[in-house]
Amino acid sequence: MRAATGAACALALLVALTACLAAAFPRAVDRYEDSGLRRAAEQARPDRTVIEVYAPPPSPMDSSALRENALRPDALAAQDSEVRARIPGPLVIDRGQSAYGVRSSQDVPVLDPWLPRPTGDPPQMTLVAQSGLAAHSSVAQGRLPRADGQVTSTTDRLEAAVSTETAKALHIKVGSVLHTGVYTVRVTGIVTPRDPQGAYWSTKTLLRTPAVIREPLPSTDMYWVGALLLAPDAGPALLARDGRPERYWQLAPDVRALRARDIPALRHAISSLEAGPALREVRRRIDGPSTELSELNGSTEVTTDFDDVLIAYDRIRDSIAPLVAVAAFGTGTVAAVVLLMAGGLTAERRRAELALLRARGVSLRGLTARLLAETAAVAVPAGAVGLGVALLAVPADRAGAAAWAAAAVTAVACAALPLRAATAHRVVRVHTGREDVASVRPSRRRTVAELTLLVLAAGAVESLRRRGTSGSAGDLVSLAPVLLGVIAALVLVRVYPLPLRGLARPAARLRGAVAHLSLARAGRTSASAVLPLLALLTALTTAAFGGSVLAGVREARDHAALLSVGADARVESAAPLPSGLPDRLRRTPGVSGLSAMSVTDAKTGGGAQSLPLVGVDPADYAALSAHTGLGAFPQGELAASGAATPALASRATAETYGTRPFPVLFPDGTTLTVRITDVLDGTAAVSGPDFLIVDRAALSPEAARPTGLLLTGEHLDGKALREASPDTATVRLRSEERAAYVDSPLQTGAERVYTAAVAAGTGYALLALLLSLLRTAPERTALLARLRTMGLTRAAGRRLLILESLPQAFLAALGGTLTGWATIRLLSPGIDLTAVALPTAEPDSGAVELRMDLLSLALPAAAVLLLAVGVGVGQAWWSGRRGSVTELRAGDAR
Structure with missing residues (x-):
């Protein structure tokens, strides 16, 4: 040191x-x-993540006191502690959002006539005595219900609270009295949930939000359902009804304690709770002392959809x-x-x-x-x-x-x-002795090692092409780009001196000695040059692969957003839009093009079938389609010719109706005869397998009124578009739709780590090139000093150092670019980027493949060349500042 x-x-x-x-x-x-x-x-x-434990009330053979005590908060709390103690790790329960209690297993009809009845049926309510009501709600009006420990199985008068949403929907006020036929329930308070989206209120959303239930067809009956929130110690009163009250425990997982590495153990814990040793322990604690048979067939059940998540x-x-x-x-x-x-x-x-x-x-x-x-x-x-x-x-x-x-x-x-x-x-x-490639031949061991790497690379590529990026392919798949870079480096180190030596012979006939000398020295490069070349090729290949991954993700998101919106922005409404809206939107900042459309659900085949029919202005819509690339067509395709109106159709519609004229019926009663003149794979106006596109001028005035506007332009102002549009219209921007695809830390984190890794790899590759040049710097400096004593000028010395370092840098840049291109071409069939680009896409929506990114191929290669030239120029400049005698002494010392 x-x-x-x-x-x-x-x-x-x-x-x-x-x-x-x-x-x-x-x-x-x-x-x-x-x-x-x-x-x-x-x-x-x-309701998907919470683990719910259900248990029926105690046996009817028990005394009334035992049955009532089993439904009181003390007993339920003791069982809750025992159940939580039996939860297998690493599953951690959030005690603040968990709850337990008693509820009626069947809804209770409320017979009061002043309650809303959509079709005449009375609303039905669930009676719930759940723990923690005071801690999870704030009283908006009145007070919380009380039982004062006096509620038994014979109690028929109860106090209850309702949520603000329930009170508003069912017109319930503080002091309202509800009659169920068995119970008389007085509403003492209206409560507001402190955390409406938390597990306490959202495991069973009826606790806070009532709903309208529709009877199955052919019935058209509808009725309201909601919840009456009883005091936590009012559970024994539910024994007075034949509906058999249900004990329950809602165990909310603690989201803060979740770790991705624990997923196998979490799934095993959930399986054990649903049908395994943990369920047996839970049943033993809730159902009480039992025989081995009852432990296997107990009445307590555990359900959750957390494993699906x-x-x-x-x-x-x-x-x-x-x-x-x-x-x-x-x-x-x-x-x-x-x-x-x-x-x-x-x-x-x-x-x-x-x-x-x-x-x-x-x-x-x-x-x-x-x-x-x-x-x-x-x-x-x-x-x-x-x-x-x-x-x-x-x-x-x-x-x-x-x-x-x-x-x-x-x-x-x-x-x-x-x-x-x-x-x-x-x-x-x-x-x-000399250790360059001209005198040191590759050994048999090196040949065997190179052939082994070649077999591994071929196996990795074939495995990736067959099985894709699934976990079953193993780490060999992830090594495929690296192995391809290794093979390319080994091959290039073996073959690249040959063309340089071939070029050195005609260069010797030139008047100057710089070209011949630089080529001769580059052709006798050190046999250990495989390491810097390996670093450069591996980094360039990884950078090209990473660029193609990011390009594929970017293109997939752009295309998905375009398919969803149809243009850069979309304004549409179920009713016709105001006549002056197109002109107002054209004056909005950023708008460069606008196409109005009228979308109608037209009937065909005598009214038995229907499909979307879009009326457009041919010139505007043709320009829009050409700009977006969605179903581009010549403007003249919609020009009127003959008795039938020309129409563009989807492939499915064209296969159904062919090229013969056929009538379509509009909701206003008018009829139009159309004839399909061209087939489109898709269109910007509507999505789906069926559509027809016609000239709006051929429609009736009522059907021609635009219901949607498609806009194009750079940097559209969503706020300005929404302010200019009516309240009944929906405004969607392609940029906002695209941003919605990047909503998971898993996606953004993986992209950032990948980008950082590629950047670090590129930096290390440039460092490898710099180390390679520094290793030979003293020798080249001494050579340059000797040549200067023979009359070599500073400019010629600078050219010598640049030309000597360029072949290997050019080889690495060209080889890295070609290897990256070949890697993408070879591996793209086996790589699906759908999970990264569009995690919410349907399984059959099509795979998102790699896309060649020329920028990621060219920029790192250019950086390699610039660094090589820069080092040569810098070394020549530094050598010129020192005397030749000093440099010769430095070289001789070596």
Whole structure:
């Protein structure tokens, strides 16, 4: 560290940065996966996520006192504690949103005539005595119901509260008396839920929101249903009715405690509760002491749809994980190569020192141990610092995976120099021969290793094309782009000196020596050039793959939003729009085009069938269709010709009606004869398999009145459009629709991690190129000094260094671009981006495939070329500032 302080600090910085990135990656993945699971649980309705336990009342053979005591809050609370104690981990219950109580298993008809009756049937109410009413509601009017411990199975007069929504819908006021035939219920208060969307009120939404129930067809009867909220200790009164009251416990999962890594254990816990050992324990605690037979066939049941929520989330996560793993493997490979190159650079710098130590009798084991200790003294503290920064920068629960990742980076950094030195100095020698590709032939072991990698890459690609990015394909699938980059690097290192040597011969006939000398030196590049080339190709391939993933996601969302809206904005109403609205919207900022349309449900086939018929202005709609790419057609296709009106139709409609004229009937009683002249795969006005498009001028004045407007333009102002439109119209923007597809932390987190990984991989690749150029910098500087003593000008020296470094950089840029292109072409059939782009899409909506992104192919390659040229220019400039004698001494010292 004293002799080479700069090199030690550079190694420490490299190890700290790499360890920090490696440790932050698993924590970032855990963070967005956990956030995605919590968001999925929050968006699911409580009636799906809450675990509900049902139990009938005690046996009728018991005494009245025993039966009443079983329905009192003390007994229910004790059983609630025992049930929660039997919940298997890692499932955690949110006590604040959980509840228990007694309710009538059948709705009670309320006979008072002043209550609303849509079709004459009386409303029906559920009597609920649920715990925690005072804590989960605020009294809007009156007071909460009381029972004062005096309610028994013979009580027929009760107090109850209703929610504000129930009171408004059923016209209930404080002091209203409801008669059910068995009970007389006086409403003492109207309450407002503190958290209406919480599990307490939303597990059974009737507690806060009444509903109108329609009888099954052919009946047309309808009636209201709602809930009367009794005092929590009024449960024994429900025994007075033949409907058999039901005991229940609502166990709401604690969303804050959910972890994506616990999904298998969570699903196992839910299965155990629904039909397993946990259910047996719950039945034992609720049904009381029983025989083994009753434990297996108890009356208590546990139901929940929380496992369906976990399965849906797991499906999306399993589709996203392999894509993120591609970036992780690619960036990890490049980072490992850079660490190995850093060790190789140090070994090359200390070659003479290590060779002298070996010549003086130092054993290979002792030399390796000494170098390992020297490197560890720098790398281990740097790795610990990187780990600490990652733990602070990316908050997450688990630290084990981060620690292992940082330890792996530190181990590679510590082992790079000793292993490189052990390989180079396993034989004691002072002088070494040439080590370029012209004199060092690949060994048999290297050939076998390259063939093995080729087989692995082919197997990974074939596996991905056959099975896609499902979890069954394994990590080999995620390694496919990296393996393709490895194979390309090995192939290019073997073949690229050949054309350079071929070009060197005709270059020798040129007047100047710069071209010939640069080509000759580039053709004799070091045999160890496979490492920087591997780093560059892997990074460029991963960047191209990542760019194609992001491009595919972006294009899929844009197309889905366009299909949903039909244009950049859509204004539509069930009734005809005001006649002056199109002119007002045309003057709205950002609007460049507008097409009015009238959508009518027209009858065909004698009125037996119906399909959407769209009346449009041919010129405006043709321009709109060409702009959006949805069903483009020539304007003349809708020009009137003959007795029948020309019409554009969907493929299904054209197959049904053919090209013969047929009549269509409009709701206003008018009839129009149309003839299909062209077939469209889709159109902007309507979605669906059937439609007809005609000229609005051919319609009656009533049918021609526009019901919708399609607008195009850049940066449309949604607020201005809504202010200009009537209240009855719906305004939808394509940009808002597209933004709705990115609503999950799982999606956005995966995209950010992928982008960061690709950026880090590109940075490491450029660092690998820089290290490769720095390794040969002293030799090239000395060569340049010698040539200057022979009359080489500074401009010619600059051209020499640039031309010498360009072949390998150009090879890496071109090879990386071609490898990235081939990777996308090979892997796109097996990769489905639907879960990332459109997680709510239907399973049969079609796969979202990779899209070639020219920017991600060209930019990293251009950066490689610019860096190579920049280093050559910088080295030539720096050498020109120093004297040739100094440079020759530096070169001779080597």
